[in-house]
Amino acid sequence: MQEPGSPAQTLHSVLGAEGKEESKGNKNQQGHRRKRRNMETSQTHSSESVSRDLSELMKEATKEVHEQAENTPFMKNFQKGQVSLHEFKLVTASLYFIYSALEEEIECNKDNPVYAPVYFPAELHRKAALEKDLEYLYGSNWREEIPCPEATQKYVERLHYIGKNRPELLVAHAYTRYLGDLSGGQVLKKIAQKALQLPSTGEGLAFFTFDGVSNATKFKQLYRSRMNALEMDLATKKRVLEEAKKAFLLNIQVFEALQELVSKDQENGHPVQLKAELRARNANRSYEHGPVSGKERERTNTRCTEMLPTTPLVRWILALSFLATTVAVGLFAM
CATH class of the missing domain: 1.20.910.10 (Heme oxygenase-like)
Structure with a gap:
């Protein structure tokens, strides 16, 4: 049994704390990566919307209201x-x-x-x-x-x-x-x-x-x-x-x-x-x-x-x- 404050215990404590900090760092990095992916996805969708033809977008955007008019007696x-x-x-x-x-x-x-x-x-x-x-x-x-x-x-x-x-x-x-x-x-x-x-x-x-x-x-x-x-x-x-x-x-x-x-x-x-x-x-x-x-x-x-x-x-x-x-x-x- 190691005494408190011994080099081995101190080393263990340091490694433990360091592991926790590493775990926190990993979580933070994962969070940043998720945010970055979301931003990239959003930018991709925005880029696609900008690049898509306006006539095609307009047809899609008015589809629902068009169907409402089309189905009237x-x-x-x-x-x-x-x-x-x-x-x-x-x-x-x-x-x-x-x-x-x-x-x-x-x-x-x-x-x-x-x-x-x-x-x-x-x-x-x-x-x-x-x-x-x-x-x-x-x-x-x-x-x-x-x-x-x-x-x-x-x-x-x-x-x-x-x-x-x-x-x-x-x-x-x-x-x-x-x-x-x-x-x-x-x-x-x-x-x-x-x-x-x-x-x-x-x-x-x-x-x-x-x-x-x-x-x-x-x-x-x-x-x-x-x-x-x-x-x-x-x-x-x-x-x-x-x-x-x-x-x-x-x-x-x-x-x-x-x-x-x-x-x-x-x-x-x-x-x-x-x-x-x-x-x-x-x-x-x-x-x-x-x-x-x-x-x-x-x-x-x-x-x-x-x-x-x-x-x-x-x-x-x-x-x-x-x-x-x-x-x-x-x-x-x-």
């Missing part, structure tokens, strides 16, 4: 051709206000490097096309007649705000709107044309016609490549992705507002008045382009009479289904 009813003229007019009017604001801010930022690479006015801008549609649908005094619900005005105000204060976020709205409309436009055009018996010459459907785009697939590839080349750090990319989701939410709010507006108009008998107005306008346009036969006039009047479904449910469905389809069908076809 409104879009399904529109795809079945359950469309009334009244809802079609209201949605077209809201789109006019939205695109007017978007394109005004785009013009103000067309030379800004945060947007300039995706500036394609001749190919994409919709304001002029919507003006043609509204003149056909409402008549020459359409500017005094078209309504702008509060939700639509909220969307407009958001576009003006980011155009003036956060122009890098414009790409989120431009991408979700233009490429969505370009992708789903032809499908929607055929549905609306058939359901509303609109002229085969395209009156009332200019919004869906992109005369400046000869090949939609190639143009979308060009647009994505330009958008992916925008210089953005990770924080900016995150803001753009959040803005894309906000664009969907703003659209949903517009759908709800239009539904309320349609319900009020139904109570006031507005759809019946629209039917007579369109019949008269179509008759005038026919005479402008030359005389028509009695049978042709009869067919035109019959089509106008059948434009508005008698089921009340159908009348308010399109306010959501039409714009939901524009976004939902279009975005994932990009």
Whole structure:
């Protein structure tokens, strides 16, 4: 038995203490290594997020809200051709206000490097096309007649705000709107044309016609490549992705507002008045382009009479289904 304080005991004590210090040192080193690995992993994910294409990230970020819109009964009813003229007019009017604001801010930022690479006015801008549609649908005094619900005005105000204060976020709205409309436009055009018996010459459907785009697939590839080349750090990319989701939410709010507006108009008998107005306008346009036969006039009047479904449910469905389809069908076809 060794005496306390003997060289052997002292050595043992020292080794023991040294072992404990070594153990503590190992734990500290392991902790530092774990922190370093976590930091490296975080940096790797951040690097991957920065390096990944913005269009791919945007598609992923909006997948959930897109599915919410896609699964609504409104879009399904529109795809079945359950469309009334009244809802079609209201949605077209809201789109006019939205695109007017978007394109005004785009013009103000067309030379800004945060947007300039995706500036394609001749190919994409919709304001002029919507003006043609509204003149056909409402008549020459359409500017005094078209309504702008509060939700639509909220969307407009958001576009003006980011155009003036956060122009890098414009790409989120431009991408979700233009490429969505370009992708789903032809499908929607055929549905609306058939359901509303609109002229085969395209009156009332200019919004869906992109005369400046000869090949939609190639143009979308060009647009994505330009958008992916925008210089953005990770924080900016995150803001753009959040803005894309906000664009969907703003659209949903517009759908709800239009539904309320349609319900009020139904109570006031507005759809019946629209039917007579369109019949008269179509008759005038026919005479402008030359005389028509009695049978042709009869067919035109019959089509106008059948434009508005008698089921009340159908009348308010399109306010959501039409714009939901524009976004939902279009975005994932990009």
